[in-house]
Amino acid sequence: MQSIERAAAILRMLAGGTGRLGLGEIAASLDLAKGTTHGILRTLRHVGFVEQDRVSGRYQLGAAVLHLGDSHLDVNELRSRSINWADPLAARSGEAVRIGTVRQGRALVVHHVFRPDDTFQTLDTGTLLPLHATALGKVLLAYRAAEPPAELEAFTRRTVVSRRELATALDRVRTAGWGTEIEELTLGEAAIAAPIRGYGGLVVGAIGISGPVERLCDTRYRPHPRLVGHVRDAARAVSADLGAARH
Amino acid sequence: MQSIERAAAILRMLAGGTGRLGLGEIAASLDLAKGTTHGILRTLRHVGFVEQDRVSGRYQLGAAVLHLGDSHLDVNELRSRSINWADPLAARSGEAVRIGTVRQGRALVVHHVFRPDDTFQTLDTGTLLPLHATALGKVLLAYRAAEPPAELEAFTRRTVVSRRELATALDRVRTAGWGTEIEELTLGEAAIAAPIRGYGGLVVGAIGISGPVERLCDTRYRPHPRLVGHVRDAARAVSADLGAARH
DNA sequence: ACGACCGTTCGACATTGTCGAACGCTCAGC
DNA sequence: GCTGAGCGTTCGACAATGTCGAACGGTCGT
Structure with a gap:
């Protein structure tokens, strides 16, 4: 040809x-x-x-x-590389852990570890979450693993529905290297996520924890630095695994 | 068609x-x-x-x-985005600053700021440096902006010429997020570099400082953390500029 | 005003790309 | 163990496309 x-x-x-x-x-x-x-x-x-x-x-x-290279990583590979670090993160943080990547303009949950307690929980693996209203999604948007959806649906009164505000929020994610979602998808719930990088540093997924806002944040809605650190450590570990696999 | x-x-x-x-x-x-x-x-x-x-x-x-996307960034854009941060880095670190990207299997110096003192210095802008024997080059190799050269030329007795040692060194760069070169290109000289990321987190260049080994490192050949911090801050700032330009 | 050089368009025609048919291989079901 | 389904691969007839020389309009430098 x-x-x-x-x-x-x-x-x-x-x-x-x-x-x-x-x-x-x-x-x-x-x-x-x-x-x-x-x-x-x-x-x-x-x-x-x-x-x-x-x-x-x-x-x-x-x-x-x-x-073309964006998000081309095999979901199964992302998942298998993440499993080793997701359980320890759940143990250390005491919260539920989710790993996500971009599919069909949403954040696809490829792995979900339950919060290590006795509460009733439902398995999210396989579900598609909105990008603009989740920590996983914001991280993926911030590193341009996806484009923002055409319409920014409001799930709570705290959901970001303005494109300008979203852009500002994504700038902060890029600056900090991690993202949060505080009662933007579900009242009473918060989440913290960090990027998972694959070949060449390209962001191919995100890992995050979520739980009651009073456990993840202080009284001024700021996430606890200790939890942020745990999430970032786990993200780095998964990224290292992915990078090593390709080496 | x-x-x-x-x-x-x-x-x-x-x-x-x-x-x-x-x-x-x-x-x-x-x-x-x-x-x-x-x-x-x-x-x-x-x-x-x-x-x-x-x-x-x-x-x-x-x-x-x-x-195809690797190093596709316009050299002039990389340079113009870097200039704002290269001068402050030279001022803060007191050392010469170079910005490089990959061209023709080498590290091309796209911008060079002299060490802020009265010593005689030659302008490196436009020169091609070996990837395996420079801090800029090792960072670019670590994040796969380039492949290692077929032959690892020895410039000093400290140059890494074994592929296995180079792979180990690059693993350390990835782990740390920055790289060094200590008397591997020129006796008495050391350098510290960090990756510049463009669109989607892809590494498109590196920024680094270089100077006499006794100023950049302690007596056990470890780079001073303060200088490492300065280089990384500058790299982040340039990366943010590049990201913002594409947004 | 003119010439050089750019990207663009067009149509004749030679060459290539298309696709149905057939092949060998692997694996699951019986 | 045998058989059929479905896989990727190959081949050759031929229809359709891709190629390229010529010509065009636009821009820029002299």
């Missing part, structure tokens, strides 16, 4: 060097006619793998090809 | 879902004949954009397409 090989060569060229090339340069480098090169680039633009600068006419890699 | 559109559709499918799909599933989903689908997949395998599991026969995204 000659044309697919040619298209791949163009993408590799754009991935190297300065990242921006003119049609003539590409055609010359690959020894193709300009018309041929233009036809390939037009198709690559159409599928979003290439973008063209309006002013200079030069081409660069498009978002669609750059995002 | 119908076949390029079809190849792109296959890549997007593999990027979604579980990440691993059989030929029949792909053919059925895209309403293509199995022979057609097979021809496209064969070509994508040939260019490295797709890999096939030997045992199950299933297909997944290949390293070549996942790496």
